[in-house]
Amino acid sequence: MRYSGLRVIKEALTGHKGWKAAWRDPEPQPSYDYVIIGGGGHGLATAYYLAKQFGKKRIAVIEKGWIGGGNVGRNTTIIRSNYLLDGNEPFYEFSLKLWEGLEQDLNYNAMVSQRGILNLIHSDPQRDAFVRRGNAMILNGADAELLSADQIRAEYPFLNFNDARFPIKGGLAQRRGGTVRHDAVAWGYARGADSHGVDIIQNCEVTGFRIEDGVCKGVETSRGFIGAGKVAACVAGSSGRLMAKAGMRLPIESHVLQAFVSEGLKPVLPGVITYGAGHFYCSQSDKGGLVFGGDLDGYNSYAQRGNLPVVEDVCESGMSLIPAMGRARLLRMWGGIMDMSMDGSPIIDRTHIEGLYFNGGWCYGGFKATPASGFVYAHLLATDTPHDTATAYRFDRFRRGYMIDEKGMGAQPNLH
Ligand SMILES: Cc1cc2nc3c(=O)[nH]c(=O)nc-3n(C[C@H](O)[C@H](O)[C@H](O)COP(=O)(O)OP(=O)(O)OC[C@H]3O[C@@H](n4cnc5c(N)ncnc54)[C@H](O)[C@@H]3O)c2cc1C
Numbered sequence: 128m129r130y131s132g133l134r135v136i137k138e139a140l141t142g143h144k145g146w147k148a149a150w151r152d153p154e155p156q157p158s159y160d161y162v163i164i165g166g167g168g169h170g171l172a173t174a175y176y177l178a179k180q181f182g183k184k185r186i187a188v189i190e191k192g193w194i195g196g197g198n199v200g201r202n203t204t205i206i207r208s209n210y211l212l213d214g215n216e217p218f219y220e221f222s223l224k225l226w227e228g229l230e231q232d233l234n235y236n237a238m239v240s241q242r243g244i245l246n247l248i249h250s251d252p253q254r255d256a257f258v259r260r261g262n263a264m265i266l267n268g269a270d271a272e273l274l275s276a277d278q279i280r281a282e283y284p285f286l287n288f289n290d291a292r293f294p295i296k297g298g299l300a301q302r303r304g305g306t307v308r309h310d311a312v313a314w315g316y317a318r319g320a321d322s323h324g325v326d327i328i329q330n331c332e333v334t335g336f337r338i339e340d341g342v343c344k345g346v347e348t349s350r351g352f353i354g355a356g357k358v359a360a361c362v363a364g365s366s367g368r369l370m371a372k373a374g375m376r377l378p379i380e381s382h383v384l385q386a387f388v389s390e391g392l393k394p395v396l397p398g399v400i401t402y403g404a405g406h407f408y409c410s411q412s413d414k415g416g417l418v419f420g421g422d423l424d425g426y427n428s429y430a431q432r433g434n435l436p437v438v439e440d441v442c443e444s445g446m447s448l449i450p451a452m453g454r455a456r457l458l459r460m461w462g463g464i465m466d467m468s469m470d471g472s473p474i475i476d477r478t479h480i481e482g483l484y485f486n487g488g489w490c491y492g493g494f495k496a497t498p499a500s501g502f503v504y505a506h507l508l509a510t511d512t513p514h515d516t517a518t519a520y521r522f523d524r525f526r527r528g529y530m531i532d533e534k535g536m537g538a539q540p541n542l543h
Contacts, residue, residue: 175316
């Protein structure tokens with residue numbers, strides 16, 4: 128069924144009797160050519176591009192809970208491609224270009240809003256670093272703009288400019304960055320994949336792998352064995368736990384990351400802002416709530432909820448940047464499990480077990496990567512070669528010492 132304005136009018140006039148379920152609820156088949164583990168944004172996007180772009184059939188997405196229940200529905204919805212390093216920038220710019228055409232491609236309103244992202248500058252050395260990053264972005268075909276404090280004041284008058292320990296001295300803007308309604312991304316990809324024949328199997332946990340003579344033959348699940356030509360793991364925060372079932376120990380730790388939303392306010396923040404003197408970022412949702420977040424909780428965990436010291440820490444950063452925030456009531460907070468790699472960058476690669484593939488290590492930034500991650504993972508599964516924009520995201524970079532440490536701050540998840 129195609130969605131359109133005319134369809135909405137027709138359904139409104141006929142009692143909304145014609146709408147169909149956006150995707151089927153099939154029983155698992157005994158085997159598939161491709162089994163993708165994890166029905167988050169990345170797993171669903173992988174299935175969609177595998178079917179649509181690469182013409183593959185007999186594909187299943189196996190999800191232990193429900194579509195959108197993981198990080199894809201828990202993140203702070205920010206998209207951008209403002210990276211410095213060669214291994215990263217082309218990949219994230221590819222992703223941003225896919226976001227720009229996504230709604231037409233999926234025939235689904237994901238509320239892609241290119242309202243811009245602004246990284247604030249608080250010192251002269253930081254300005255130098257941001258100028259360098261902006262130049263790297265432009266060289267890779269992205270957009271970047273250096274703004275003065277006065278230009279920022281005109282757009283964001285509510286920020287704490289001078290009466291602060293770290294006054295705002297300027298900013299690096301990417302106007303094409305912005306936000307996307309996160310759970311609509313899961314639903315849009317699920318609907319698109321289903322329309323190309325992908326079976327989306329919810330409430331089905333992968334409990335083990337059947338590996339014979341070094342070849343992965345399929346997955347054991349809570350609903351029985353499912354055979355597979357290729358198995359593609361894509362479970363974000365559960366990566367370590369899942370791959371341990373195949374005997375693999377990953378260079379990834381799982382940590383909690385919290386997010387917060389205030390009560391609805393009149394428009395105060397036109398775009399996304401990030402604080403350069405602490406870890407704090409904020410945007411305003413279409414309903415008016417300030418959506419914000421900051422640091423990881425700082426201890427390894429598989430729990431999807433965080434602790435109070437981080438609430439205090441994030442709110443302190445928020446208050447030092449936007450003092451008026453102190454008058455707003457906090458509406459909700461929640462947590463998601465982050466798959467933190469040791470250099471802050473992802474891994475999309477084959478494993479040493481034939482037929483078993485891995486996608487994970489997304490750290491704070493996997494939502495913006497969703498379309499490109501799905502596309503390049505589908506490319507790897509379909510062709511057994513990495514996509515041009517993902518050649519750096521291999522397991523062996525940790526053995527060879529070719530880290531992609533975007534901030535150059537060391538091999539600790541809390542520093543990325
Ligand atoms: C609070 C918070 C804020 C964030 N903000 C941003 C942001 O602003 N911008 C950005 O780019 N990124 C952000 N991220 C990161 C981003 O959300 C993640 O990196 C990304 O969503 C991970 O990929 P995914 O969508 O596939 O993960 P998920 O949605 O977590 O999908 C993984 C799925 O695998 C399933 N699964 C796990 N184990 C099994 C199993 N054994 N069998 C079957 N299924 C299994 C899970 O149930 C889950 O549905 C944020 C994350 C959090 C938690």
